[in-house]
Amino acid sequence: MLERESLKALDEALTVLEKSFSRLPSFKPAPLSAKGREVLLETARRMQDNYPYPHPLYAGQMLKPPHAMARLAYMLALWINPNNHALDGGRASSALEREAVAAIATMFGYGEHLGHLSASGTIANLEALWVARHAKPGLVVASSQAHYTHGRMCEVLGMPFKSVAVDAQGRMDLDALEDLLKQDKVATVVATLGNTALGAVDPLHEILKLRDKYGFRVHVDAAYGGYFKLVDNLSVDARAAYDATAEADSIVVDPHKHGLQPYGCGCVLFRDPSVGRYYKHDSPYTYFTSAELHLGEISLECSRAGAAAVALWATQRLLPMTRGGEFAQGLAAGRTAALELHKALGQDTRYLPGIEPELDIVVWTLAAPGRKEAGERAQAVFDAAAERHLHLALLKVPDPLASAWWPKLAADSDVTAALRSCLMKPEHQAWLPKILEILNTSTSTVLAHN
Amino acid sequence: MLEHESLKALDEALAVLEQGFAAMPGEAGEFMVMPSGMTIRPNGQAGIACPVLPAEQESVAGELAASASQNLGERVFQC
Numbered sequence: 051m052l053e054r055e056s057l058k059a060l061d062e063a064l065t066v067l068e069k070s071f072s073r074l075p076s077f078k079p080a081p082l083s084a085k086g087r088e089v090l091l092e093t094a095r096r097m098q099d100n101y102p103y104p105h106p107l108y109a110g111q112m113l114k115p116p117h118a119m120a121r122l123a124y125m126l127a128l129w130i131n132p133n134n135h136a137l138d139g140g141r142a143s144s145a146l147e148r149e150a151v152a153a154i155a156t157m158f159g160y161g162e163h164l165g166h167l168s169a170s171g172t173i174a175n176l177e178a179l180w181v182a183r184h185a186k187p188g189l190v191v192a193s194s195q196a197h198y199t200h201g202r203m204c205e206v207l208g209m210p211f212k213s214v215a216v217d218a219q220g221r222m223d224l225d226a227l228e229d230l231l232k233q234d235k236v237a238t239v240v241a242t243l244g245n246t247a248l249g250a251v252d253p254l255h256e257i258l259k260l261r262d263k264y265g266f267r268v269h270v271d272a273a274y275g276g277y278f279k280l281v282d283n284l285s286v287d288a289r290a291a292y293d294a295t296a297e298a299d300s301i302v303v304d305p306h307k308h309g310l311q312p313y314g315c316g317c318v319l320f321r322d323p324s325v326g327r328y329y330k331h332d333s334p335y336t337y338f339t340s341a342e343l344h345l346g347e348i349s350l351e352c353s354r355a356g357a358a359a360v361a362l363w364a365t366q367r368l369l370p371m372t373r374g375g376e377f378a379q380g381l382a383a384g385r386t387a388a389l390e391l392h393k394a395l396g397q398d399t400r401y402l403p404g405i406e407p408e409l410d411i412v413v414w415t416l417a418a419p420g421r422k423e424a425g426e427r428a429q430a431v432f433d434a435a436a437e438r439h440l441h442l443a444l445l446k447v448p449d450p451l452a453s454a455w456w457p458k459l460a461a462d463s464d465v466t467a468a469l470r471s472c473l474m475k476p477e478h479q480a481w482l483p484k485i486l487e488i489l490n491t492s493t494s495t496v497l498a499h500n
Numbered sequence: 501m502l503e504h505e506s507l508k509a510l511d512e513a514l515a516v517l518e519q520g521f522a523a524m525p526g527e528a529g530e531f532m533v534m535p536s537g538m539t540i541r542p543n544g545q546a547g548i549a550c551p552v553l554p555a556e557q558e559s560v561a562g563e564l565a566a567s568a569s570q571n572l573g574e575r576v577f578q579c
Contacts (some may be wrong), residue, residue, distance in 0.1 A: 052518040068502040082506040094513040098520025152506045156549050256518050438522055484525070 051105060053118055106481035107488070110443035112246065112274060112411075114474040115478045116361070117310035123364035124312055124357045132356025134167070135346035137450045143356030144345055146363035154303060155319050157279055157371045159270075159296025163407070164176070164326050165319035166349050167359055169304075171273030174302040174318035175181045176203045177350050178269050179238070179302065179321060183209055183326040188237030191230060193222035193252060195245045197271060198209065219405050219455035220250030221332060231264045236335070238267040243291060244275015247445055247470070248404070249388075249411035251275060253287065255294040268301045273316065275409050276303030280371055280378035283385055288408050296321075301329050305362050308381060308474065310486070315358040380476040384410035387479040390470065394486055400493055404447065410478075413445055415468040420460035421452065425467030427496060432469060434492035440485060445470040 081090070102108050109202070116124075132140030134147055147167055155163040168174040179190060179200070186277040188207075192200045195214040204211035212234070215226040222241065230236060241252040254270060256342055278284060279292045297299060301319045305311040329348050330450070346352055369377035388407040395403040395414045402424070404413035416427035432442055446465040447455070456466065478485070 051521045052514050054511055054514045057511055059509055061504055064502050064504045071501045074501060077501050079501070081503055082509050086506075087509045087512070089514045093517050095514035095520075097517050098521065102521045102524050108523060129504075159514050296508045461557060488532065 052104070055380065056118045056122055058276045060125055063122070063126050067126065067129065071160045082371065091248070093206060096373050098101060102439070105439075106475055107439050107485065107486060108214055108441045109473055109478060110441045112307060112472045112474060114308065114310070116306075116370070117313045117365050119368045120311050120361040124361035127357035127360035130356075133217070133359070133444055134354045134356040135349075135352045136169040137342060137355060138344075139353075140356035143359045147345060147356070147359035148364055149268055150359060150363040151319070153366050153371055154305075154317055158276070158301050158303075158319065159189075160286060160300075160301075160319060160321055160483050162323050163319050163321060164318065164323040166345050166352060167353065167354065167362070168316040168318055168349070169314055170306075171197075171271075171302055171304040171316045172199045172203070173351060174304075174316040175199050175205065175269075176326070177318050178210065178300040178302055178320075179203050179207055180350065181328055182238040182269060183207055183407045185299075185325060186237045189234055190238045191236055192240035192271075192400050193242060193245070194252060195220050195247055196240055196242045197246055200271070200377050216250070216395040216451070218410075218451065220245065220248040222252040224260070227257070228260060230265070236264065236266045238269055240269045241291075242275075243270055243272040243276060243295075244269075244409050245433045246274050247411075248403070248413060249407055249409035251291045251408045252289040254291040254298065258294055268298045268299040268419055269302075270295060271302050273304040274307050274346050275303050277308040277371070277377075278302070278381055278385070279346065280375070281385060282378070282384045283375045283382050284408075285408060300406075306395075309362065310346060310365050310377075311358065314355055315362060321323060357363065360445060383411070383476040383479040384473045387473040387482050388412050388471075389481070390482055391473065391485070394482075398490075402456050402459070404451070410473045412471045412473065413447065413468050415447070415456065415459075415466055416496075418459065420462040421456075421466040423455070423458055427500070428467045428469050430496040431489070431492050434495050435488055440488040440492070442468040443472070444468070475486050 066070075081256040082134050101110070103113045109156035124450055127143060134140045134144050137144055151165045151167065152163075155165055168177065175197075182190065189210045189212060189213045190200065190204050191214050193216050195216050196213075201211045201213070212230065214230060215223045217223045226240070239257055241254045243251050243254065243256050254268075257268060259431060278288070279295060284292065299321055302316065303309070304316050306313045306315040309315070331347075333346075345354070369375070385407070388410040391412045392406055393413070394402050400418055402415050415424045416431060418424035418427055429444065432444055434441055445468050448465050448470050451458070452466040453461065459466065
């Protein structure tokens with residue numbers, strides 16, 4: 051199941067890389083010792099205790115295997131171990147980061163911009179909110195389905211935060227937002243393009259119209275869904291939201307979610323490069339090797355893995371971010387799989403599907419007299435499917451979503467437990483019949499014991 | 501200067517790691533071709549095929565290595 055052939059290409063690439071050091075006096079680093087090999091194999095045995103994330107039957111949480119290109123380029127960079135804080139620590143990888151980030155900015159419709167990679171979407175969002183605090187201090191609002199990081203990071207930054215209700219589609223409710231805008235002086239609205247629970251896309255294009263009226267700042271959290279901008283099979287509403295990204299003040303996207311990268315690769319972008327003034331600082335020993343921009347001068351983080359930039363650049367080189375291109379087709383396949391799963395669930399009276407997926411996340415529960423029993427059945431199907439190697443996820447669906455989606459379920463509980471599947475891999479489309487077969491068997495087994 | 505003998509140990513370790521997933525279903529050829537246009541090769545044992553880099557795309561790895569060679573080289577050792 052684990053691809054190893056490409057290690058040969060890595061070996062070749064290392065030979066190319068070491069040519070750059072050929073003028074140095076001979077130096078041979080110690081090879082891995084026999085004891086080291088044993089420890090490595092022991093480590094592999096310990097790592098066997100994992101869900102099979104790379105396999106298409108892992109269809110639970112948002113975990114996507116990195117592309118072979120990213121894995122190899124990351125490993126290649128580890129022989130140098132560049133640090134993209136300053137050019138002193140990673141000259142080539144800093145250049146690759148700037149190129150890779152510029153390509154992402156172009157994807158979102160930004161021309162001139164300021165941006166860089168980060169350890170994660172959480173850190174990237176922290177930074178976007180930190181800049182927002184400088185540029186326009188005051189209340190931050192995000193939908194009740196936005197990632198919890200926004201409320202938490204506002205607490206870290208000492209910024210007031212409020213949640214806005216969502217509509218039955220799980221998107222920010224525009225009427226609720228406008229009510230809040232009339233009541234409070236809102237400084238920043240966070241629009242989520244692809245929230246992590248449902249994949250719902252906030253109506254960014256409509257939020258921007260409200261910005262014209264009320265004058266707030268707009269930050270787009272596209273950590274999960276950002277790359278869907280390139281996909282041709284979005285709904286009309288989602289397409290309209292994605293088409294408006296160039297008008298946002300800042301955007302966060304996670305290459306380590308849908309960008310085929312290993313963990314440790316988030317990205318933050320600002321439409322106005324002059325926000326760089328908020329970062330102004332000096333270091334007595336860092337920024338001397340070049341008058342060119344050191345990435346640490348425009349980042350809250352200091353040491354950062356240059357290998358993440360190398361991996362991202364190589365992946366983008368192999369799979370350019372073009373609308374409807376090869377990379378986009380991989381995302382579109384996951385969305386098609388999600389739509390097909392949603393449709394199949396709707397044709398089976400044992401299931402109660404939630405909203406039609408806007409991206410590639412499907413949520414459903416089991417038919418039952420009430421929410422409590424539906425949730426118990428969902429939990430039992432989750433366990434039964436896992437026994438058959440199909441790994442799904444669970445989600446607590448709150449009101450008003452549960453009432454809107456499943457009005458016939460007796461409201462004997464505040465939340466309704468549901469099954470959730472993130473169909474992030476292109477292979478999920480081809481494996482859908484197998485996924486449905488296991489789901490069917492698991493459900494039949496559970497219901498036979500009820 | 502760059503030690504790459506250890507790739508053999510990595511290859512061995514990956515073989516051990518995938519034993520942990522030996523029970524997963526799937527036969528060679530069941531995978532759809534990756535939209536990247538990458539070829540599909542079965543690895544046999546676990547019965548699941550994985551994408552590998554076709555020869556024409558391995559040049560990206562070489563180009564990347566050449567680019568990374570802009571690193572500081574001897575200056576690293578002077579620090």
